[in-house]
Amino acid sequence: MENKKSLRIALAGNANVGKSVVFNQLTGLNQVTGNWPGKTVERAEGTLYYEGYTFNVLDLPGIYSLSAYSLEEVVSRDYIAIDRPDIIINVIDASNLERNLYFTVQLLELEAPVIMACNQMDFCSKKGICIDLEKLSNLLNIPVVGTTAISGIGISELISEVVSIAQGKTKIILKPPEYGVEIEKRIQNLKEKIQSNLPDLAELYPPRWLSIKLLEKDPIIVEKVQKLDNGNTVLELANKHVKEIEEIHGHISSVAIAAERYNIANRIAQKVQEFVKEPRLTFEEKLDTLTSHRIFGYPILIAIMAIMFAIVFVVGDFLIVVLEGIFYGALLPNLETFLIDAGLPPPIISIISRGILGGIVAGITIALPYIIPFYIILAFLEDTGYLPRAAFLMDNIMHKMGLHGKAFIPLILGYGCSVPACIGCRIMETDRERLIAGFVVVLIPCAARTVVILGLVARFVGFGWAMGLYLFNLILIFVLGRIAFKTVPGEPMGLIMEMPTYKRPSLKVMLIKTWNRSKDFVYIAFPLMVAGSLVIELLRLAGFLEIIGMVMSPIFVSWLGLPDFSAIPLVFGILRKELTLILLADVAGTTNFALVLTPVQMIVFALVSMIYIPCIATIGALLREYGGKRTAIIIIADIALAIILGGVAFRLLSLFL
Amino acid sequence: MSIRKFEELIPCFLELININGAKKLSIQEMADELGVPLSDIETVMSVAQANELFTNDQDVLKITEKGKEALRIHREKYVHDRFIHRKRGIHRFLAKHKGKNSLDWHKHGLNNSNISNFYQNLEGIEGRIEEIIPLTQLRVGEKGIVQFMFGGRGKVQRLADMGLTPGAEIILNKKALLRGPIEIYIRNSCLAIGFGIAKRIFVKPIDS
Incomplete structure (x- = not known):
């Protein structure tokens, strides 16, 4: 990345992982926070000035996926793919790695410049989980910073990581994780077809991501492709591959791909996390049992x-x-x-x-x-x-x-x-x-x-x-x-x-x-x-x-x-x-x-x-x-x-x- | 043996051959598994073989294409009558005695385009269909493995994105009163799922 003085940063991640807390820490603003999924319904924007840089920070609503079935997801993925923020900070809940990595994998598929903020590290150790951040960074090929945003721990490291990318010191390698061979083979196949037949669309969205979406039968992308001149030849190949995947896996292609993605997330999570001791959550668990008891x-x-x-x-x-x-x-x-x-x-x-x-x-x-x-x-x-x-x-x-x-x-x-x-x-x-x-x-x-x-x-x-x-x-x-x-x-x-x-x-x-x-x-x-x-x-x-x-x-x-x-x-x-x-x-x-x-x-x-x-x-x-x-x-x-x-x-x- | 019981036993028998694949299975083992006397199994076997539902190659039982088709119809009917469109009271009585019981999938959100996926799901079940139950019938604290979700593309995708993919292991944490939501533990975190959705997620219970 060339040395720019003004950068656009987007915070993305699952619901209730602490994006808004990180946002508040970065910008000094007071975006509403709380412990329930779905607080941030509107995009919030703020600015951070640091060492002569201006960072415009955007807090995206919390989502679990980048599919086409909810408005927030469509808005978020279009923002990431089309508006192309300079850096995306993927805030994740360290105590819930697998589900969060599922989303990270999708961000990487969009070939976005991602930094990971592994948040709630304090809670994670309370749950008795130890995470090897360096290994996580190596496996995902992206910088990973451990944070406890609520008490401000790790925020300065996060900012310096952002700055080092802005200065071009850290290079982000865009290398999305690979699927199992049966699906990966078909993705590559389709990707070549898209690159040769739909160069304009491949300019707008990453072609590999487009192929995945076509294999998932994503309605919005399918419609976009259909409208284009050579769209039908691409769709024909996609549909052929969809049929093959469905025959191999026995489930609809989008579920098969979701399962594969969870496999990737699971594999990474297994490698980097270690359950070092019993979780110390007895009080919280008792409280939970009582307050959501079917009668009491x-x-x-x-x-x-x-x-x-x-x-x-x-x-x-x-x-x-x-x-x-x-x-x-x-x-x-x-x-x-x-x-x-x-x-x-x-x-x-x-x-x-x-x-x-x-x-x-x-x-x-x-x-x-x-x-x-x-x-x-x-x-x-x-x-x-x-x-x-x-x-x-x-x-x-x-x-x-x-x-x-x-x-x-x-x-x-x-x-x-x-x-x-x-x-x-x-x-x-x-x-x-x-x-x-x-x-x-x-x-x-x-x-x-x-x-x-x-x-x-x-x-x-x-x-x-x-x-x-x-x-x-x-x-x-x-x-x-x-x-x-x-x-x-x-x-x-x-x-x-x-x-x-x-x-x-x-x-x-x-x-x-x-x-x-x-x-x-x-x-x-x-x-x-x-x-x-x-x-x-x-x-x-x-x-x-x-x-x-x-x-x-x-x-x-x-x-x-x-x-x-x-x-x-x-x-x-x-x-x-x-x-x-x-x-x-x-x-x-x-x-x-x-x-x-x-x-x-x-x-x-x-x-x-x-x-x-x-x-x-x-x-x-x-x-x-x-x-x-x-x-x-x-x-x-x-x-x-x-x-x-x-x-x-x-x-x-x-x-x- | 009554005709009704006989009709029910054939698909059960096919299920048994289907999961055990090429494994040798003695008649005694099958009788134990299905909880019926030995003589019944022998009758069922002879009828099924006469109808070319399976082949017997030196005691290795193998299901034929025709048998697979019979199996699919059985599974479809089982899921429909038992979980999707459970008839109660007078309707149940009528359905039983009018004989033919149509499978009205279009009423339940399946159309021509996704019915083939549903058939695939049925084929992909690991184990006998009789072992499969909806998530709502799992007991609190019991473990299960997700087999398939029943419904339109969007709904199924939403569940898959939340981690409910086929093969995923879940534990049922809580059930709210009456037909209230349930809470499950899946992939290291807790999810609340409404009754209407949970009853269309099919799982195979496993011993914990």
């Missing part, structure tokens, strides 16, 4: 969810009392007297103190106390590896909604924020499942809606009622999911998921993750809160508030039984869901909601804001993932549902409360 797993799952909300509520409630004491007891009154002393006219004082500061203070005192503990617990669940267990347990129930267990992961993430959950629905394999999952995921009460439910219902009506709302929400999701399953045409897919081992989460990583998510929340939500408070304050001063209340009163007062001032917060809640509560405090003039709302009204208010349109950011995510028409249907369905259920709830609850 379910009460544990329910208990974890209940404890999660209880902790969020107790911690949040405590923080709210403390913060309210500070802000409303001391800061705000002092500030107001200070402003009056400064001689400002009353309307301006009211705009500053109630509009601008009111929004910020309400955000700090009402929203953050619930959101931060919530994010910490979510990070804990993500990093330990509990989420795949929950997916395993819920597979059965999710099938009733035409989804499979994996969809439970975005569903739980939805309790954090609907936007990543919505994008996270991409871990589902087909378009149809993504749609159903996206539809139900936005109905999950996100952290912002949790603020409303806990801050209003749990604090002023009772924790049991708040839990009741969550339970009702789950039942609603199940019913709606089932309806969607029956209406959206298509065949349901099944679950295939790698189960990661439990890992002890690092407190530092969890806190950093919480910090980043909270930061995003503050940056996006606080300006909206201030703007919202400001607009409402201006409307109030201009006397429009009553008019809006009157216009909306048929729905809000007559049907939902809410006071007329509650219309504004609910409408503004489109911007951010917790705004409904914060603006409610604004229009009511107090954060002690018991003074202005009856228990029934609080429950109805929380129910409506829980179900109706997801916030603007979620609408944006929906638009991007599903397009305008489907988004519109989801929005209209949600609004109608919220209004209908709110009215019904008002009438039913009035009988009891």
Whole structure:
């Protein structure tokens, strides 16, 4: 390679091997990490400056193969083959060599310049496996670096390896491993045919790789070849060879080739790894047996969810009392007297103190106390590896909604924020499942809606009622999911998921993750809160508030039984869901909601804001993932549902409360 | 011996010859293996030989092309009736008494192009078809060897990419409640597989 100053690097490898951790270490960015397969659904890009070099690093989604049967795989292989990054760092899980090498073999087949980062070396030695990295490097003909990315070990060696390739000191030999003689003979045969008949295509993709793909009957490559002039002569030879391979192996050619590839991976793995001692994983194994137990797993799952909300509520409630004491007891009154002393006219004082500061203070005192503990617990669940267990347990129930267990992961993430959950629905394999999952995921009460439910219902009506709302929400999701399953045409897919081992989460990583998510929340939500408070304050001063209340009163007062001032917060809640509560405090003039709302009204208010349109950011995510028409249907369905259920709830609850 | 039992015994006998290849097998051994009296085996042998299903060259039994065809039909019917399209209740009764039981493969995702692959899979089974079970019927902690996956190209490829290739050794780790997913240990790591997929992965149990 010539001495270039700017290089493109791609991180590729199986799901859940630590690509994103390596990425974060290289670029200093904060790509989401966790212990479950499928976190990285979008390509993330970052830059690393080192000794005068600029490295543009790309984090590809985790895949197990480069076949044509999933979108991520096709995108990744086209990126590697056509865009040709200067270096590919193949991140592998050292404790799971065979499966990871299967992917490495495919990368080598693509004749890509590969460096291997043998990651999770610490975990590997915990499992009692010793790996001979030098031997591995010799067998694969590529540089291999051992890393423990989570604690930053081996990252500098990885970078210097990249630099030495950039400087041309290390030459990468493109020599893909060979198959068994029966298949290899036919690959070579076909390769010659491709080189002489399809020179253009052989320019774009490596000819040996093309022959393998034709022997695998890869639909995309076969179609490409078919379109070309001499394509049919090549396909004829390919089909002849496919028949021969199938006769020899007794299985379809692509499976026979996969088996051969696994043989190569197995052979290499056997040569380089040694089981030196018994694995020290008894605790993790016990935990796994218990949490995914066919009977005890379910009460544990329910208990974890209940404890999660209880902790969020107790911690949040405590923080709210403390913060309210500070802000409303001391800061705000002092500030107001200070402003009056400064001689400002009353309307301006009211705009500053109630509009601008009111929004910020309400955000700090009402929203953050619930959101931060919530994010910490979510990070804990993500990093330990509990989420795949929950997916395993819920597979059965999710099938009733035409989804499979994996969809439970975005569903739980939805309790954090609907936007990543919505994008996270991409871990589902087909378009149809993504749609159903996206539809139900936005109905999950996100952290912002949790603020409303806990801050209003749990604090002023009772924790049991708040839990009741969550339970009702789950039942609603199940019913709606089932309806969607029956209406959206298509065949349901099944679950295939790698189960990661439990890992002890690092407190530092969890806190950093919480910090980043909270930061995003503050940056996006606080300006909206201030703007919202400001607009409402201006409307109030201009006397429009009553008019809006009157216009909306048929729905809000007559049907939902809410006071007329509650219309504004609910409408503004489109911007951010917790705004409904914060603006409610604004229009009511107090954060002690018991003074202005009856228990029934609080429950109805929380129910409506829980179900109706997801916030603007979620609408944006929906638009991007599903397009305008489907988004519109989801929005209209949600609004109608919220209004209908709110009215019904008002009438039913009035009988009891 | 009833006719029904007789009809069932011929393919079992052919299976036995098929796996043992050119190995000499005494009638007593075969009777033990199949759990039937010696006289039954003798009758079956004479009928099968009369129908040219196998040849007997100095006590070395060898299956003929015709025998192979009979074997394939038996295997196909066995897999279909037992695992793919298991008839229950009234349908089972009707199927039994209407006599002819059609093999409706197109209903189960097989078309003309991949049915020949399926036949190849059946031929490639190591051992008797009666030993083959779907992954879901393996007991927890039991070991098995993957024989073949039943389904369209994409599904089979996905499984193969995850390491479920014919010949791969697996251990069943866990089964969830009812028709829930299963967890298997394969190639040094754990995989969760939904029931619907697992019941179409066929394995041969082995003693651990």
